[in-house]
Amino acid sequence: MASSLLFLSVLLLATPLCSSQSTRVATCGCFHGITGAVSVDSAYYCGTSCGLGACASTSDLCLATVVTQSDSQVRWGEAASQFDSLAQSGLGFSGEDKVAPLDEEFSVGRLIHYNRPIIDPASLVTLTIKLQIPSLGVVQDFSFPLTINETANDEVDPSNCPFLLPNQPTLVSCPDEITFPNDISGAQTILVGNFEYTLQLIGFRNTSLPTGALQNTFVSGENGENSAFLFAKLVRTCPPVCDFGGSPQILDDPTGGTICQCDCTEAPACTPPKVFGPQCGCECPTAPVCEHPESIWNEELCVCECPAGICGAGQVRDPNTCSCTCADVQCNVTGQVGNPANACECGCFRGCAVDEDKGEPTFTNTSEECSCVYLAEAVSAGSIVAPAAGGVLVLALLLFLLVRQMQKKKYFDPDLWTSGDNALAQANPLYVDSGNSGTNPLYAGN
Structure with a gap:
């Protein structure tokens, strides 16, 4: 018994199959791995x-x-004729x-049997088909046995030959038989876009045309050659069901092909x-x-x-601009409020309202509080003393300037900020986060 392994690489160079009804096919095959009774040294590739x-x-x-050439061959056995050592x-x-x-079925290659009178014949060959469709990402191997029945040549009594050809002469060498399976399993189904593609080997025929019945044997006369053609089929269908319900259907594509689409009416x-x-x-x-x-x-x-957290302890006031409202923010330092421009972090508002009774305000910012100190309060606290003799004119000038400032009303009322109307507070340019005083110098942080 001799054993060999045949690798056949089939390359399907496909155009986009969603809009095409055909695809380019190129095939290549090679042999290796002779084992069994046949001498390894006699194998020829x-x-x-x-x-x-x-x-x-x-x-x-x-x-x-060789009468019938092929792209690749494997030869085995020792030639029986001393006059034809290469046969x-x-x-x-x-x-x-x-x-x-x-x-539709199409031929992917031609298998040829070269039958010669030899010593130490082979009896089994394993055929592996490698199918590739790069555009679909398909790489698939198919393996199946080929049985080779190389008979003893009995020219004296041809009736001893197990295989006879039609119109065979009385005294001839016995033909040999190649057997291969009808059912070649290993079909592969892949999903490409919305289509399923099933690639499978169909079997052998004695013609390159997809006509006639499949066969599982052919007989080759001694000193003769015989061929069989291997057929495959690439079938495109819709998936049996859609992923989330509905039913698949094939529709015409504007490019001239077809597309697979799910009908979601029942989903x-x-x-x-x-x-x-x-x-x-x-x-x-x-x-x-x-x-x-x-x-x-x-x-x-x-x-x-x-x-999340863009407004800190506050709330998003406008989801389109992600602006904040800080009405519910409680600050630990007296006088501090939440700054909507910086995730409602607490800080001091630099702005003191003019009080006609108290006079000109002065902004105070400490680690414990932020507040306004007025002129009247400062005088009562002793921070401003009566001028010495000769300073009456200076004091009069200061009072005049104070009145002018009160008339201008240039300071914002801090109640606008703390009253809870954060829309007004956000629009107030005199507020800056305590940690980002560089953003607005009119706001002082601690």
Whole structure:
């Protein structure tokens, strides 16, 4: 018994199948791994190795005496005739380069049997088909046995031959038989876009045309050659069901092909603003494109949201601008309030109202409080003393300036800030966060 392993690489160079009814097919094959009764030294490899590292090639060119050439061959056994030492039995493979139709059978290669009278024949060959469709990401291997029944040549009594050819002469060498399975398993199904593609090997025929019944044997006369053509099929269908309900259907594509689309009529309804996606799942109608300050996408509501904590202890007043309201913020330092411009952090408001009774206010900012000190309070506290003799004019001048300032009313009433009307407070330019006094110098922090 002899054993060999044949690797056949089939390359389906596909155009986009969603809009095409055919695809380019190129095939390549090579042999290796002779074992069994046949001598390893007698194995001979020739032709292309198809770039597969497992394949060996003794010569780039195959035997010149072969009537039917092939891209690659493996030969085994010792030639029985001393006059034809290179006449070994073997197998060959020839690839094809053509456009193959979808949903129809097509030939992917030709297997050739070279039958010669030999000593130590092979009895079994394993054929592995490697199918590749790069545009679909398909790499699939198919393996199946080829049984080789190389009979003893009995020229005296041909009736001892197990296989006879039609119109066979009385005294001839016995034909040999190649057997291969009718059912070649290993079909692969993949999902590309909304289509399912099923790639499978169909079997062998004695013609390159997809006509006639599949066969599982062919008989080769001694000193003769015979061929069988291997057929495959690439079927495109819709998935049996859509991912989220609904039923699949094939529709005409504007480009001239077809597309697979889910009918979502019977699928569970979506909660607005979500709509049905290609597989009847509920999706947002627009892509999540969020810009500052609304930088967080809410997948459930299909809206952009303000980042969490953007207002600190306060609340978001306007979700479109992510502005804050700090009415509920409690500050520990007397006089401090929350700053909506900086996550409602506490700070002092620099602004003192003019009081006609108390006079000109002075802003005070300490680590314990922020407050306004008025001229009358300062005088009663002894911070301003009566002028010495000759200073009456100076005091009169100061009082005149104080009256002028009171008339201008240039200070904001701090009650505008602390009254809870944060809309007014936010618009007040005299407020700056205590940690960002560089932003607004009219606001003093501690």
